[in-house]
Amino acid sequence: GQQVMQIPQYQHVQEGEDFTTYCNSSTTLSNIQWYKQRPGGHPVFLIQLVKSGEVKKQKRLTFQFGEAKKNSSLHITATQTTDVGTYFCAGPTGTASKLTFGTGTRLQVTL
Amino acid sequence: DTAVSQTPKYLVTQMGNDKSIKCEQNLGHDTMYWYKQDSKKFLKIMFSYNNKELIINETVPNRFSPKSPDKAHLNLHINSLELGDSAVYFCASSQGTGTGSAPLHFGNGTRLTVT
Numbered sequence: 001g002q003q004v005m006q007i008p009q010y011q012h013v014q015e016g017e018d019f020t021t022y023c024n025s026s027t028t029l030s031n032i033q034w035y036k037q038r039p040g041g042h043p044v045f046l047i048q049l050v051k052s053g054e055v056k057k058q059k060r061l062t063f064q065f066g067e068a069k070k071n072s073s074l075h076i077t078a079t080q081t082t083d084v085g086t087y088f089c090a091g092p093t094g095t096a097s098k099l100t101f102g103t104g105t106r107l108q109v110t111l
Numbered sequence: 112d113t114a115v116s117q118t119p120k121y122l123v124t125q126m127g128n129d130k131s132i133k134c135e136q137n138l139g140h141d142t143m144y145w146y147k148q149d150s151k152k153f154l155k156i157m158f159s160y161n162n163k164e165l166i167i168n169e170t171v172p173n174r175f176s177p178k179s180p181d182k183a184h185l186n187l188h189i190n191s192l193e194l195g196d197s198a199v200y201f202c203a204s205s206q207g208t209g210t211g212s213a214p215l216h217f218g219n220g221t222r223l224t225v226t
Contacts, residue, residue: 033214042201043154045214086152092211098167099211101146101154 004091006102013109019079021105023072023089030092032065032072033099038085043101079109114138117202117218124192125226131188132221134202140216142166142209143185145177148199148220159209160185166209192225199223 004025013019023032031050035043047056049065049072056063062075072089089102117134124130136143144167145157159167160179174190185202202218 031212035215037152042217042220043215045216048214088154090215096167097210097212098156098159098169099215100156104152104154106152 004089004093004100004102006087006089006105008105009103010106011108013079013107015081015109015111016078019076019083019107021074021087021089021107023074023102025070025091025093027093028069030069030097032069033090034063034072034074035088035090035101036085037088037104041085043088076107079107081109081111083107084109115202115204115216115218117200117221119221120219121222121224123224123226126192126194128192129188129190130192130223131186132200132202132223133184133186134218135184136202136204136216137183138204138216140204140206141182142205142207142213143179143182144203144205144209144215145185145187146201146203146217148201150198154201158185158187161209189223192223194225197223197225 033048034046037043053067054065060077064073086104086106088104093100115136142161144159148154157171158177163179176188179185199220199222201220203215205213207213
């Protein structure tokens with residue numbers, strides 16, 4: 001079936017370092033969404049990308065949607081301890097266009 | 112006011128029991144969902160309802176039965192609980208018809224532990 005994979009599964013960085021997570025779908029997506037889940041919390045919507053090649057920024061976070069609309073990335077510049085959590089991409093897949101979540105990337109930031 | 116609220120937050124029960132989780136949203140959304148998050152943090156959709164009508168029913172054992180009395184509520188009843196049902200269950204809602212184009216708003220989750 002349709003899959004949405006993310007790499008890496010886990011990354012541990014020192015505060016101030018940059019971080020990137022990559023999202024790859026086996027099928028073309030009409031849109032890609034990104035969510036952040038803090039430890040013990042629930043997924044919280046961050047952003048949605050719709051257009052091929054689209055780039056959006058939210059302060060230190062940069063989101064990109066690939067030209068073929070099958071991949072996406074989230075880059076965090078100068079990480080802070082508040083960035084700790086699991087980052088999920090999600091896109092509609094299948095005939096019912098259900099929102100399928102990626103496998104997630106867990107980010108750990110230490111001082 | 113909490114936008115998507117689900118109860119209980121924690122549920123510990125023995126194998127074979129029946130339990131229910133309740134969810135309510137006050138966002139005026141038309142579509143509600145149940146997602147299951149396992150110990151590896153994978154988030155998988157179980158069901159979605161649009162205006163009380165079931166639109167997505169993934170490969171979920173028929174021990175799981177969702178019920179939507181109105182578009183603001185979506186409950187999940189689980190019969191004959193098994194150890195493998197232990198997980199965090201998230202309720203969510205979105206605008207639109209649930210075609211994956213609108214962002215989801217999640218509840219705080221219900222951590223179910225089956226012993």
